[in-house]
Amino acid sequence: MVEFAFVAPMLTGIIAFFLPLTAGRPLLVLTGAVHLALSIMLWALRPAAFFPAYFAVTPEGLLSLLVISLLFFLISIYTTAYLKAADIRSENIFTGSMLLFLSTMTMVTLSEHIMVMWIAIEATTLASAPLIYTHRSAASLEATWKYVLICSVGIALALLGSVFITLSMDVGGVNVPVAFSALTDVANQLDPLWLKTGFVFILVGYGTKMGLAPMHTWLPDAHSEAPSPASALLSGVLLNCAYLGIFKTNKIMHAAGLGDFSGTILMTFGLVSILAAATFILKQTEYKRLLAYSSIENMGIIAFGTGIGGLGTYGAVICLIHHSLIKSSLFLCSGNILLGFGDRLIAATGQMARRMPKTFVAFFGGFAGISGFPPFGIFIGEFFIIMAAFRTGHHLAVGLFVLSLCVIFAGFARHVMKISFDDVDATTQIEEKSIMVWPQYALLTTSLVLCFWIPETLYQTIVQAVANMGGGF
Amino acid sequence: MIHPVDTLLALVLLSVLISFGSSRLPTLIKALAFQGVVVSIVPFFMGHELTAGGVVFTLATMVIRGLGIPLCIHLAIKKVAIKREVEPIIGYNASLLAGLLLIVAAAFVSPKFNLPQTSVHALLLPTAITLIVAGMFLLMARRNAIAMVLGYIMMENGIYVVGTSFSLRGHHIVEFGILLDVLAGVMIMAIILQNIKQTFDDVDTAHLRTLKE
Numbered sequence: 255m256v257e258f259a260f261v262a263p264m265l266t267g268i269i270a271f272f273l274p275l276t277a278g279r280p281l282l283v284l285t286g287a288v289h290l291a292l293s294i295m296l297w298a299l300r301p302a303a304f305f306p307a308y309f310a311v312t313p314e315g316l317l318s319l320l321v322i323s324l325l326f327f328l329i330s331i332y333t334t335a336y337l338k339a340a341d342i343r344s345e346n347i348f349t350g351s352m353l354l355f356l357s358t359m360t361m362v363t364l365s366e367h368i369m370v371m372w373i374a375i376e377a378t379t380l381a382s383a384p385l386i387y388t389h390r391s392a393a394s395l396e397a398t399w400k401y402v403l404i405c406s407v408g409i410a411l412a413l414l415g416s417v418f419i420t421l422s423m424d425v426g427g428v429n430v431p432v433a434f435s436a437l438t439d440v441a442n443q444l445d446p447l448w449l450k451t452g453f454v455f456i457l458v459g460y461g462t463k464m465g466l467a468p469m470h471t472w473l474p475d476a477h478s479e480a481p482s483p484a485s486a487l488l489s490g491v492l493l494n495c496a497y498l499g500i501f502k503t504n505k506i507m508h509a510a511g512l513g514d515f516s517g518t519i520l521m522t523f524g525l526v527s528i529l530a531a532a533t534f535i536l537k538q539t540e541y542k543r544l545l546a547y548s549s550i551e552n553m554g555i556i557a558f559g560t561g562i563g564g565l566g567t568y569g570a571v572i573c574l575i576h577h578s579l580i581k582s583s584l585f586l587c588s589g590n591i592l593l594g595f596g597d598r599l600i601a602a603t604g605q606m607a608r609r610m611p612k613t614f615v616a617f618f619g620g621f622a623g624i625s626g627f628p629p630f631g632i633f634i635g636e637f638f639i640i641m642a643a644f645r646t647g648h649h650l651a652v653g654l655f656v657l658s659l660c661v662i663f664a665g666f667a668r669h670v671m672k673i674s675f676d677d678v679d680a681t682t683q684i685e686e687k688s689i690m691v692w693p694q695y696a697l698l699t700t701s702l703v704l705c706f707w708i709p710e711t712l713y714q715t716i717v718q719a720v721a722n723m724g725g726g727f
Numbered sequence: 728m729i730h731p732v733d734t735l736l737a738l739v740l741l742s743v744l745i746s747f748g749s750s751r752l753p754t755l756i757k758a759l760a761f762q763g764v765v766v767s768i769v770p771f772f773m774g775h776e777l778t779a780g781g782v783v784f785t786l787a788t789m790v791i792r793g794l795g796i797p798l799c800i801h802l803a804i805k806k807v808a809i810k811r812e813v814e815p816i817i818g819y820n821a822s823l824l825a826g827l828l829l830i831v832a833a834a835f836v837s838p839k840f841n842l843p844q845t846s847v848h849a850l851l852l853p854t855a856i857t858l859i860v861a862g863m864f865l866l867m868a869r870r871n872a873i874a875m876v877l878g879y880i881m882m883e884n885g886i887y888v889v890g891t892s893f894s895l896r897g898h899h900i901v902e903f904g905i906l907l908d909v910l911a912g913v914m915i916m917a918i919i920l921q922n923i924k925q926t927f928d929d930v931d932t933a934h935l936r937t938l939k940e
Contacts, residue, residue, distance in 0.1 A: 308901075369901040376908040383915050392926050396935040399919050403875060406912050407866065410882055413905065414859070417890045424893070425842075475938045 256303035256311055259292045259319070260360040267353030271346055278349030279334040285353055286327035289360070293323035297711075303364070307431055310366035314719040317571065318498050319363040321578045322491045324700070326356050328693040329490075332586050333483040335689045339593050340481065348388050348481070354381040355487065362495040366433045368416045371499055372409065375463060378492060379405045385484040386476050397472075397479035404472040405463050412459025412499070418452035419506075421445075434502045438722065441509035449507070453516055456503045457523065463496035465553045466523045467530035474534075477546035478598065482589025485542060489549045490582030494574055497556060504560060508723045513563055520561030525654055527554030532658040536665040540598045542588050544669055545581065548624055551662055552577040552632075558655060559639040560723075562646055567720040569638030576623070576631030576701050583697035584620040587613050590691070591673070594684040600669055604678035612686045614674060616694035621670045623701060625663045630698075631705040731772045736850040738765050739884075740830055743861045746881070747826040748819050750812050752804070752873055756797050759877050763792030766858075766884045770891050773848075784899040788887075791906055796880060796913050803917035804873050804930065814931055817868040826861065833857045844893055851892055858885025872923055872930040876916045883909050 266285045270278040297316055303309040333352070342348055358381045361374040379402060387398040420432055425445035430436040437444070462469035477485045500520075507516035531551035538544040552573065559570030590613040595603050607614045623630030636659070643652035704712075742762040749755050767789040771777070777785070815822065830853065837852040844851060862882030866875050890902065920930060927934040 367901065369905065373901070373904040373908050376912065380908070380911050380915055383919075387919070387922070390922075392934075393938060395919065395922055395926055396938050399872070399923065399932075399935055400938075402912070402916055402919060403866075403879070406916075407863075407879060407882065410879070410886060414886050414889065417886065417893070421842075421893055479938075 255299075255301045256296065256309055256364055257305065259289065259296060259364065260357045262292065262357075263289060263353045263360065264357035267350050267357055270350035270353055273346055273349075275345045276337070278346055279337060282330040282333060282349050282352060283327075285356070286323075286330035289356065290323045290327045293319050297715075303366075306366070307433065308367045308370045309364045310433070310435065311364065312366070312435070312502075312719075313715045314498060314501055314571075315363040315365075316715060317575065317719060318491070318494050319360060321494065321575055322356070322359050322363065325490050325578060325582050325697070326487065328696055329483050329486050329582065329586065332486075332589075332690055332693040335687055336481070336483055336589055336593075339687075339690075340589075342388055342481065343390065344388075347384055348484075351381055351384040352484070352487070355385065355492075357381070359491055359495050362498060366435065368419060368432050368434065368437075369413075371434075371502070372413050372416050375412070375460065375496060375499055376406070376409050378495060379409065379463070382484070382488060382492065385488075386480045388481050388484065389479065391479075394479040397475035401472045401476040404469070408459050408462025408469060410459070411462075412456050415452045415455025415457075415459055415503075418448050418455060419444075419503075422448035422452060434506065437506050438509045441506050442511060444506075444510055446510065446512060449510055450512060450515060453503055453507055453512075454519065457500055457516075457519060460496045460499040461523060461557075464493050464500065464557075465496075465527070465550045466557060467527040467550060467554070470527065470530065470550050473550060474543045474546040477549070477585075478540055478542040482542075482585055482592065485545075485588070486582040486585035489546065489585055490578040493549060493553055494578060497553070497574065500557075501560065505722055508563070513723065517561040517563050520557050521648070521651060522561075524554045524556070524558030524561055525651060525658075527551065527557065528655060528658045528662075530554075532661040532665070535662050538665075538669060539600055541591065541600050541603070541669065541673060542585070542598060544600070544666065545584050545588060548584075548662070548666065549577075549581055551658075552581070552624070555636065555639065555655075558651075559635070559642070562639065562642045562648065563723050564642050565645070566639045566642035567723045568716065569635040569642065571635075571716050571720060572638065573632055573635030575704070576635060579697045579701040579704075580620050580623040580630065580632065583616060583694040584624065586690075586694050586697075587617040587620060590686065591617070594686075600672055603673045604676035605681060606674045608681065609684050610686055612688070612691040613694075616691055616698060618670065618674060619698050620694070621666065623698065625666060626659065629702060629705060631701050634705060730848055732769060732848045733850045735765050735769055735772065736848070736854040739854050740850070740857060743830075743857055743881070744823060744826050746865070746877070747822040747861070750815075750819060752813060752871070753801075755813060755874060755877055756801055759880055760793050760797035762881070762884055763796065764789055766887055767792050769888065773892060780899050784903060787903070788906055791910055792884070792887075795910060799910075799914055799917050800873060800876060800920075803920045804924065812871070813874040814870040814933075815868060816870055822864070822868060825864065829860055829864070830857050833860070842893060848892070851888070855885050855888040855892075858882065858888060861885075870932050872920055872932050872935075875932065876913065876920070879916075880909075880913065 358377040365371040422445040465473040559566040746758040833853040833856040865878030
């Protein structure tokens with residue numbers, strides 16, 4: 255039953271490759287719906303897997319899985335309309351890759367064995383590479399090449415890190431399955447030196463995929479060259495999958511009493527990412543790259559929060575969920591803007607408030623949400639992280655953190671104001687299909703609702719996920 | 728007496744030096760294919776107990792690393808490979824010197840890790856370190872996209888040596904999955920290579936520098 259969640263989209267994905275060009279669209283939505291139903295069932299029943307050595311349902315995995323499922327379903331509805339409007343030549347490859355991408359990401363959330371986790375994360379790179387190359391231009395070719403090469407090399411380092419962790423078992427004389435939960439249980443018997451080495455390699459490896467600076471260079475290119483629904487998936491859920499690998503390893507570190515070591519490194523990478531995003535966001539000329547740098551910022555925030563531990567980890571998980579919901583809606587809006595204005599440059603846009611009012615509402619709402627304004631969840635997450643940082647006495651770090659957030663807000667706001675209100679010659683209304691805006695509304699509303707009311711089961715799952723890092727209240 | 732594993736690993740180290748010194752892509756691909764075969768038969772001589780599944784797995788690795796992956800790259804770049812040099816950023820002589828220094832440094836630091844296996848097979852850890860760092864070196868020191876892919880494969884070979892020799896908990900299914908991932912990765916890279924060739928009529932990554940801040 256557990257394995258079915260990733261086998262189903264894998265099968266439909268393979269089928270989609272061989273279907274006629276446009277026949278994949280209903281299949282996309284159908285698979286999305288079935289996958290969402292499966293995820294909810296997994297959440298409610300929490301069954302055991304057929305291969306318990308390799309796969310398991312864990313609280314942190316379930317959180318990511320539900321986010322993936324919900325996002326994919328809404329994005330697939332948007333995609334059907336987007337594919338009609340946009341000019342994409344090999345549509346069957348696009349839909350097939352989308353489904354395989356969903357399958358591999360689901361596999362990441364359900365994997366329990368350290369090496370299976372690696373296999374699944376590498377598979378996400380391979381499944382998403384054709385998505386970035388969809389437009390077949392020289393620039394998209396360059397973006398795909400960078401993405402595949404940088405991520406593969408990065409993830410190869412994570413493989414080395416995983417091998418080091420098995421080595422820490424050998425040196426420590428521990429004999430348990432090489433699974434995250436089993437290792438967490440016996441963490442204090444593992445050899446600390448090799449465990450630390452393994453963690454550093456895994457952090458650098460999966461951090462590359464997560465978009466942590468200075469290994470982030472592939473991210474803006476890939477996100478800007480991919481078609482918008484694919485960018486929404488890349489930013490909204492792929493980054494979370496890589497984070498999950500780091501999160502689970504960090505759990506072992508905490509159980510082994512090395513939480514301070516891993517926390518310091520995570521905080522450093524997080525801060526560097528936020529600072530890098532703040533530097534580059536000011537001078538952006540393309541709106542999709544702008545959103546990509548904002549993703550780097552948010553991944554930095556999440557890594558920073560996880561590094562602080564305790565309440566900070568809770569805040570990081572909140573940020574993770576809301577970043578997925580809000581950022582994917584922003585990327586879908588960027589698809590509408592691209593179709594409407596026909597250009598990726600910020601300079602080519604303007605007067606969106608008048609010319610595309612429906613998209614404007616979603617885009618501006620998403621901007622407010624991602625910058626951390628109160629009615630949206632990122633505000634709460636960041637608030638918890640800042641509180642936790644003060645409690646643990648990281649005054650300098652939190653100072654830099656807040657300063658960078660202000661700079662990023664200022665830079666982001668300037669560009670968004672330009673897109674929304676700047677005067678342009680043309681004032682004609684651009685047609686907006688309602689099917690291409692309501693998925694964004696649905697995503698933003700979910701974020702809004704989750705800010706005021708977290709269902710008890712969701713709250714319990716988050717607390718279970720962060721429990722061993724001293725999370726919760 | 729010199730252990731057969733050390734003899735094999737010495738061959739691997741030689742293949743690293745050959746790949747650093749060669750200017751032609753076909754030579755580089757052959758060196759990597761040879762390296763793949765040698766690296767994948769190391770487990771036979773390690774003295775671990777091999778099950779029937781283990782033998783099949785090792786043979787499959789040998790076929791994929793020694794034949795599948797090099798063939799895949801060779802087919803992807805057929806025309807370019809005959810004509811083109813590897814376009815070094817760091818020259819061949821300097822590369823060779825760097826390779827020699829790397830091997831010496833790896834041999835120097837290896838005993839400090841204090842691993843039980845290193846006392847029996849003296850070259851095991853130095854070779855693994857050399858392969859991983861040498862792969863990264865090729866990635867950075869060559870502008871030719873194919874040479875970069877070959878660098879990635881060399882790195883994977885190094886990780887394979889670490890994985891099969893130091894860790895005793897090889898689940899063959901998992902290792903096979905890793906192998907398939909690498910194969911699929913190389914295939915995707917080969918497809919991109921073909922497209923780079925068609926778009927720019929060359930595989931020099933200097934063409935791929937338009938996207939930047």
